[in-house]
Amino acid sequence: MDAKITKKDLNRVVRRNIIFQLSWNFERMQALGYCYTILPILKKLYKNNPEGLKKAVQRNLEFFNTQPYMAAPILGITLPMEEKLATDGTIDPSTISAAKIAMMGPLAGVGDSLFWFTIFPICAGIGISLSEGGNILGPIAFLLLFNIFNLGTRYYGVVKGYELGTNFIGEITSGSVMQRISDAATILGLMVLGVMTATMVSVPLGFVIGKGDQAMSLQMILDGIMPNLIPLGITYLVYRLIKKGKSVTKILFGIIILSILGAMVGLF
Amino acid sequence: MLLNAILLTIVAWLLALEYMNGHFGFSRPLVAATIVGALLGDVKTGIIIGSSLQLIFMGMTGIGAAVPPDAVIGSVIATAFSILANQSVEVSLSLAVPVAVASQALDIFARTATTGLMHVADKAAEEENYNKIELTHYLGALITFVRVAIIVFPAIYFGVEVVENLISAIPSSVLRGLEVAGGILPAVGFGMLLTMLDVKKLKPFYFIGFALATFGGFSLIGVTMLSCCIALLFDYFSKNQKPSDDTVDELDKLMNS
Numbered sequence A: 001m002d003a004k005i006t007k008k009d010l011n012r013v014v015r016r017n018i019i020f021q022l023s024w025n026f027e028r029m030q031a032l033g034y035c036y037t038i039l040p041i042l043k044k045l046y047k048n049n050p051e052g053l054k055k056a057v058q059r060n061l062e063f064f065n066t067q068p069y070m071a072a073p074i075l076g077i078t079l080p081m082e083e084k085l086a087t088d089g090t091i092d093p094s095t096i097s098a099a100k101i102a103m104m105g106p107l108a109g110v111g112d113s114l115f116w117f118t119i120f121p122i123c124a125g126i127g128i129s130l131s132e133g134g135n136i137l138g139p140i141a142f143l144l145l146f147n148i149f150n151l152g153t154r155y156y157g158v159v160k161g162y163e164l165g166t167n168f169i170g171e172i173t174s175g176s177v178m179q180r181i182s183d184a185a186t187i188l189g190l191m192v193l194g195v196m197t198a199t200m201v202s203v204p205l206g207f208v209i210g211k212g213d214q215a216m217s218l219q220m221i222l223d224g225i226m227p228n229l230i231p232l233g234i235t236y237l238v239y240r241l242i243k244k245g246k247s248v249t250k251i252l253f254g255i256i257i258l259s260i261l262g263a264m265v266g267l268f
Numbered sequence B: 001m002l003l004n005a006i007l008l009t010i011v012a013w014l015l016a017l018e019y020m021n022g023h024f025g026f027s028r029p030l031v032a033a034t035i036v037g038a039l040l041g042d043v044k045t046g047i048i049i050g051s052s053l054q055l056i057f058m059g060m061t062g063i064g065a066a067v068p069p070d071a072v073i074g075s076v077i078a079t080a081f082s083i084l085a086n087q088s089v090e091v092s093l094s095l096a097v098p099v100a101v102a103s104q105a106l107d108i109f110a111r112t113a114t115t116g117l118m119h120v121a122d123k124a125a126e127e128e129n130y131n132k133i134e135l136t137h138y139l140g141a142l143i144t145f146v147r148v149a150i151i152v153f154p155a156i157y158f159g160v161e162v163v164e165n166l167i168s169a170i171p172s173s174v175l176r177g178l179e180v181a182g183g184i185l186p187a188v189g190f191g192m193l194l195t196m197l198d199v200k201k202l203k204p205f206y207f208i209g210f211a212l213a214t215f216g217g218f219s220l221i222g223v224t225m226l227s228c229c230i231a232l233l234f235d236y237f238s239k240n241q242k243p244s245d246d247t248v249d250e251l252d253k254l255m256n257s
Helices: A007-019 A031-045 A050-059 A068-087 A093-130 A137-171 A175-200 A218-225 A229-243 A248-264 B002-020 B029-039 B043-057 B071-084 B089-126 B130-157 B160-169 B172-184 B186-196 B204-215 B220-239 B250-256
Strands: none
Touching (some): A007 A031, A007 A137, A031 A050, A031 B089, A031 B130, A050 A068, A050 A093, A050 B089, A068 A093, A068 A137, A093 A175, A093 B029, A093 B043, A093 B186, A137 B029, A175 B186, A175 B220, A218 A229, A229 A248, A248 B089, A248 B172, A248 B186, B002 B029, B002 B071, B002 B130, B029 B043, B029 B071, B043 B071, B043 B089, B071 B089, B071 B130, B089 B130, B089 B160, B089 B172, B130 B160, B172 B186, B204 B220
16 A cells, blocks of 8 residues: 655645634544544545545544644644554554654643744734724734734644654664654653543532531542542542443533533532 | 524624634633624724723633633623613623533523433444534534523513523423533543443553542642553553463452453
């Protein structure tokens, strides 16, 4: 199979990346956007392999979330891996997933502080100061300044990320080295996942036991045992249920219904 | 008024889409208010309101899973009221914040509803219908339209009080429940990822990450740094491990049961 990712394909990824968050949702966040963005490339790579394409698409519908601009380098770096998997199958599919997870968390942190807390306030500040008295120069200056960084990151993120990924993947040929990389990526991915479980899943219990001075909130009692016990428990439970073959849709509606019922009886 | 209501609904929709996608800055209060001002024939007021709103909403940006007060809808409404109803800038600004909060409540609804699209996409992947996956992604824009239209159209056509009454008609426990569900739902995504990284011998690293964040107060970047070191050490030790005898002892049996 000679399907290769060309410059044209990468430009397409940059363009599709612009509507990355159209289907953002609480469950898997940017997952559908990620799949949508690389779908043309997957179709090209698996032209003669419908079963492989199906697997690749399903794999790329998994949870994904990062700072929107930072998705660009992650897309760029993982595309050579997808390319390698499709052409000779010497890379483990779970290595690609692990690499995505390992990158999305830290890059989200870097992206948030760089773009939202540094570049954006500076550009907006310049815009506000120029717009005094209703001067149109203010909004225009803001747009121009900010988009140098926005479009720059989006374009060079994908293109340079792809180069970086290709150089790295190109060096590796033997299966045993691939296994070691897979293990390392999985360690990174799992640890990042552990942090995200602790910081991004929240169950605000408002239930109070007892009255007056003796009142203790359920949250306090549980925190005494272990903070974040409930987020960890729920995440692990979901993992067990999925592994047992329960449908994700059912789990999802279960959570929404239980949350509303919980709110009605005053649990939250 | 009807024409203005329709026009502003569409503009607010496009700006809301831009706020989630592209992030070119058109939906930021400074620019959004300028655009609304230009459409209603008073650019100057738009820019003045925009720069004040920009300061108010400066710190409120979407980070991670949190849904911030909707500055986009707030800006559109505030500017429209200032120009159409001849309100003072101060009154318009004070209108912007409650509308932004009401719009945020609806946004939680919308983002929960969008979860359904995810499952349509799953089914499409199962059927190998890839055009349907793309279509599902585009449908997100429709959900955004409904969410924006519910607030902006009646607010311009009937007045802001109508919108506030509409929002308060939803039982607070349902809103609260959805908000709570929004906080729990990432667990579904993480649970699915755990099944992808299901390597038994490496499972402890998930709990190490969790413990570092929970008890050590480590940030994601801090844990990433540590996990890189751990991964390198793990690789070193597993490479230099002497091949042990193959017998499975009682402990191994217990652990694998």
